[in-house]
Amino acid sequence: MIIDRQHYVLCSHCDLVIELSDITVGHKAVCPRCNATLAKNNSNMKFSAVMYAICSLIMIIVACGFIFIDIRIVGNFIGVSVLDIPKTLFSDNYSYISALFILFVLLFPIFNLSIIVLLCSKLQLTKYRKRDLLVVYEKCQHWCMPEIFLTGILVSFVKLMSYGSIGVTGTFWAFCLFVFFYIKSLVIFSPETIWNEIHRSNFATDTPKVGKTGICQNLKLCKCCQAILPVHYVKCPRCKQKSNIRDRDKIQWTLALLVTSLILYIPANLFGIMITVVFGSSSTSTIMDGVIYMWQAGDIPVALVIFIASVVIPILKIISLSWLCYFALAVKRKNKQHCLRMKRLYTAVEFIGKWSMIDIFVVAVICSLVRNQQMMGVYPDIGVTFFATVVIITMIASQKFDPRLIWDRPKNRK
Structure with a gap:
């Protein structure tokens, strides 16, 4: 066909x-x-997308309603549901991290799934409603991280085994299905098809x-x-959003955000991200402490995952975006091979940028589970706030960068 x-x-x-x-x-x-x-x-884009989206929404409802991970510490049983994690963070006065969890893991993915259902079902929506829904979908898409949270859960299992016996319920597999169906619906859904129906x-x-x-x-x-x-159109007639022929001014925003993230990256690594309390004695661990602990415990693959996601990727992203800005602004002699390398670099930066949030989710899971009151407890520390801010700022910086500037010749720069 x-x-x-x-x-x-x-x-x-x-x-x-x-x-x-x-x-x-x-x-x-x-x-x-x-x-x-x-x-x-x-x-059958619409039918397939709406079916996967509905299945994903059903799974997340199940996953939020029951305990999905449990741990036994010295005979005591502790179990949490997905919603218990932000509640615990909020009770520890880390409402900022709690809000990020709710937005990135739950609300934004649910919004996008609901939008897919509305746009791909047989509901009679006006073109203005379709337009508004597609704009919201586009805004939320970059900030959806359920698959990163699921990976963070798997990584946290390794460290949790040193505290007690870990168990999962059928609800955990429901959350896995939620992530699987969510990814399938996003891959199948084509916003272009809906836009063409509007105008x-x-x-x-x-x-x-x-x-x-x-x-x-x-x-x-x-x-x-x-x-x-x-070029003289200020707003797009189809989506009513403002557009520029080039976003050259946003390179300054990108560079400013990169400098800010580099400054915040220092306290993010110097301050602890977790506080462990055992029989009243507390100890603080930084990101590198977690990597060293995993390495010494023999969990080398997990140590590498945390090191790459939490240490290597943020630094490489800052360096890569700085190099992209330099290439777009200063390099005058460009050939296709150089531009292709820069384009691949930008694509990689866009893809891996949000995966640095994996360490934040690991901390959230561990702090929610290890709460044996007087005997043992794990709590978030100030470093987790700095690190989460670094990840968010670098993600915004990459979105501000216009990849078309990579290919522009000096005579085309405006």
Whole structure:
């Protein structure tokens, strides 16, 4: 089966004008210049996406209602549900981390799943409602982290074994299914299909010239709905969001945020992230203390995961984004191979950036479970707040960077 989609698109990564047509079901169209995915054709997209989204919502309701992890410490049984984790953090006066957990693990994913159900079901929604839902979906998508929390749970099991006997219930497997169905629904769902139902994607007054950049033809891309717009349009007619031909001014924001994250990264590593109290005696552990503990205990793979996610990735992300800003602003002689390397670097930074939150989720799980009152207790420390802020700031910094600047020639810079 082949669908006929003869329309023009502007690549969001390199600004090349491309004409799309005849995308076979199960295949996708990629940019010939930077290899970025432009469009895909999934058979029965709406039905498959809504089914996976509904299944995912059912699983998260089950996962939030019952105990999903338990631990036995010196004969005492302690069990927590997903909702008990933010409650514990809030009671420890870490409402900031509690709010991040609720937003990133629960609310934002549930919002996006609900939006998929509304847009892909047979409900009669006006084009204005569809537009608003798609804008919210786009805003929330970067901040959904249920899969990272699940990985954090698995990593925390290794350290929890030193405190007592760990057990999981059927609710834990319900949460695993929630994450699986959530990822499947996101992979299948195509916002472009819904946007095209609302309005056309090409608002150019003249036929775009294929193989040339949009900036050379006085065209720009709407970052929200991917529509092609003339440069004089202040707002996109389709999604009503403001758009610029280039976000060069945001490079200053990126650099400022990187400097801020680098400053905050120092106390994030110097201060402890957990306080362990045993028979009234307390000890503080930093991120590196956790890595060293895992390494000495023989859990080398887990130690490497924590070290890479919590130490290597934040530093590499700051260095990589700084290098991308330098390449976009200062390098005058660019060839395709150099630009492709920078594009791959930016894609990697976008993908791995939020995985640094894994250490925050490990702390949240351990602090919620190890609460044996007078005998033993684990509590979050101030370093976890600094580290979470570093991760969020670097994520915002990467979103501020415009990858099209990588491909711009000096004569096209405006």
